[in-house]
Amino acid sequence: MPSAPRPDDPAVGHLSRRRFGQLAALGLAGAGAGAGSFGLASPAAAAGDDAQAHYDRARRLAGNDPVLRALASALAPERGEFPRPSAPAPLKLFDNLAFLSAGWVSAMAVLTEDGIVLIDALTSPAEAESVIVHGLRELGARPETIKYVVATHGHGDHIGGAQYLADRYGARVLMTPADWDLVARTDPDHAPARDLDIADGQRLTLGGTTIHLHHTPGHTPGTVSPVIPVRAGRARHTAMLWGGANPPGTPAELRTYLTSLRTFRHRTRRAGADVELSNHPNDHGLQRAEQLRADPGGPNPFVLGRRRTDRYLAVMESMLRGRLADAS
Template structure:
């Protein structure tokens, strides 16, 4: 369907350690679990060679190191961080967050496409709506809500936005089914279904929506343009980070990484985004606030965004090796 500063070494070290903890929080929240690693993943030793390769590839890059920590088995869950104030990451992209989960608002000349809707109607009313107004955007122009996957902290505010503003809600068929099974009382009315590779166009902006199952059966990851002044960039948002538990699902997740990485290369993606603080994202938000005229920290460049996916691939290969070593044949 196509629809009408750098800092001194000490500060960097502390920041990476803090955001490794935040990463764990963001991953666990969506799945509603108390830890990241399944017993099978934690028990095996076969994955260590892949984890070590991922750490070497990450080097001293705080974004990649945060991802390594987020995907490392048996990470601990910290307290929830304080929610950041709403912020524009780019001229046409805003982040609205409750700390451990974010919604992204794509601002077009014909209205707003919201990517995810936080946890609840209260979040929509008290975070998304006033946050958009604070940034000079009109919440009444929210035309679409793209739900990346069917966990409560991503679709929770969608029904409110649909009922109040007439926004159309999009989700993959598999995750519409997931929501109907698991959270029927909180779910928005079943609306538009996302096909793999679908284009959603509003105004002068086209968002490409790709199926990336693994975190859930129907996780969706978007690729879309953003701008900062005269600069034009292409952004990706990986739709769901927490790895599944079974060997079959882990292999599906790895396949999704590979296919999406190829799509990123073809689209020349140079901006990495996440809907959880698994990527040093909240720290980069503060860097952006403190240095509004500096280089945008979300513009990683094409090679770093590709390395981001390479690190994720290695960490998933480690999870798969652990599951195989533990004898998980599912």
């Protein structure tokens, strides 16, 4: 069973008694303020701001790093749709983290002693069965122990299999209120039944593993970006996953996206994040998975280290500032 937070924990002090009771029963506790916190001013494109200068800076930051170069390329204004590569075989990226991919969109399964927390649910019940359920079994994990499905945001390629998993295994589905509203408005026929809300900074604990869920609006109003503890043998790492890979198009939405990114960057620094993950193939992730599969005893290519992980977010910020300058 998930561990419950203490009522006197200052991190949950802002919750109502009724809401705390609901969360405590499920091992959920909110912490932190909104995505514009930490005194970060909302970014704006200055008059005469040179978009190309931002793009050039991002590419200088990326250098010859294949992960950072892939990100800069994915965020370039001339980029089209995400590529549609073939689905890779399932793979454990870490002892407690499984990669379950349809190729162009992926889910992550956090494996704990008391069950599984699934990050995203792919596009459909059929994909949930063929990629997630079969993939977990292939890796020696038990899909019937899926306790939670965390939706990074309310687009169909991330929530399409959620209701199937809820119906089949009793999994609880979590999403921010803003994106529960979004899917009810835009895709009611495929939306999972409304279940648990995610608050900014919320902690989801299962089997001694605590995942932090940060509200990072911009891609959608309720996008969430998780920070996940992972391990490989005796080594312990902290993974971050930016929840909304494709930036919006309007200046107002881009400013929101950038504010979220700046706040998330602050939080990942504070958490000591040294691993980068993505739910789309915009980060050389599929290639790194195959590298790990081919050489499981070698250095894990998903462990970037703290400085390189932070530089990943710096490249993203510079590319987004260029996009904002272009759009303004």
